[in-house]
Amino acid sequence: AQTVTQSQPEMSVQEAETVTLSCTYDTSENNYYLFWYKQPPSRQMILVIRQEAYKQQNATENRFSVNFQKAAKSFSLKISDSQLGDTAMYFCALYIYNTDKLIFGTGTRLQVFP
Amino acid sequence: GAVVSQHPSRVICKSGTSVKIECRSLDFQATTMFWYRQFPKKSLMLMATSNEGSKATYEQGVEKDKFLINHASLTLSTLTVTSAHPEDSSFYICSARDHGGGRETQYFGPGTRLLVL
Numbered sequence: 001a002q003t004v005t006q007s008q009p010e011m012s013v014q015e016a017e018t019v020t021l022s023c024t025y026d027t028s029e030n031n032y033y034l035f036w037y038k039q040p041p042s043r044q045m046i047l048v049i050r051q052e053a054y055k056q057q058n059a060t061e062n063r064f065s066v067n068f069q070k071a072a073k074s075f076s077l078k079i080s081d082s083q084l085g086d087t088a089m090y091f092c093a094l095y096i097y098n099t100d101k102l103i104f105g106t107g108t109r110l111q112v113f114p
Numbered sequence: 115g116a117v118v119s120q121h122p123s124r125v126i127c128k129s130g131t132s133v134k135i136e137c138r139s140l141d142f143q144a145t146t147m148f149w150y151r152q153f154p155k156k157s158l159m160l161m162a163t164s165n166e167g168s169k170a171t172y173e174q175g176v177e178k179d180k181f182l183i184n185h186a187s188l189t190l191s192t193l194t195v196t197s198a199h200p201e202d203s204s205f206y207i208c209s210a211r212d213h214g215g216g217r218e219t220q221y222f223g224p225g226t227r228l229l230v231l
Contacts, residue, residue: 042224
């Protein structure tokens with residue numbers, strides 16, 4: 001079975017600081033992708049960053065970067081220079097190509113303080 | 115680009131009535147759309163996969179006769195909650211896959227909050 005685990009229900013960080021959100025996953029498949037989605041209070045799901053499992057290089061999108069450790073099945077998200085607008089629920093998600101399903105973790109609520 | 119809309123954004127209905135939620139891809143064709151349900155402060159759970167022109171595929175535990183899905187065009191999928199009950203109250207989110215894009219990428223709608231009294 002495929003699972004996604006986010007062990008941090010809530011996190012907080014001061015504005016301009018750096019924060020790392022944890023995610024581990026489990027799958028026996030080889031063809032998969034990993035995502036981080038942001039869900040602000042508006043509830044709109046926004047894609048933050050994606051990682052192809054076959055790529056060793058960690059994905060980066062401006063202030064957002066991931067630490068993808070394939071052997072450990074770990075996929076953490078680092079947010080640098082945190083901004084108030086980063087306050088949201090963050091979901092880690094695993095897409096399995098063979099089953100065509102996107103599996104979400106339970107989410108981490110991030111609060112950025114001024 | 116890649117915008118997905120949902121209508122209505124919020125609906126309140128009486129127990130026993132049916133409610134239809136629309137999901138539209140505004141600037142791309144979507145042969146596949148997905149319907150998720152999100153309970154308060156919980157994760158998204160896939161309910162069903164909707165393919166244009168064919169029957170939807172439901173996840174285990176989701177009643178297909180209660181949650182009717184129709185995907186009649188490349189830009190529209192509808193979810194009808196039939197004979198709604200208070201336990202159906204939830205946040206429903208759809209997503210769509212761009213027919214010309216990567217299979218792994220889904221674009222999400224803004225969600226519909228359903229409250230059944």
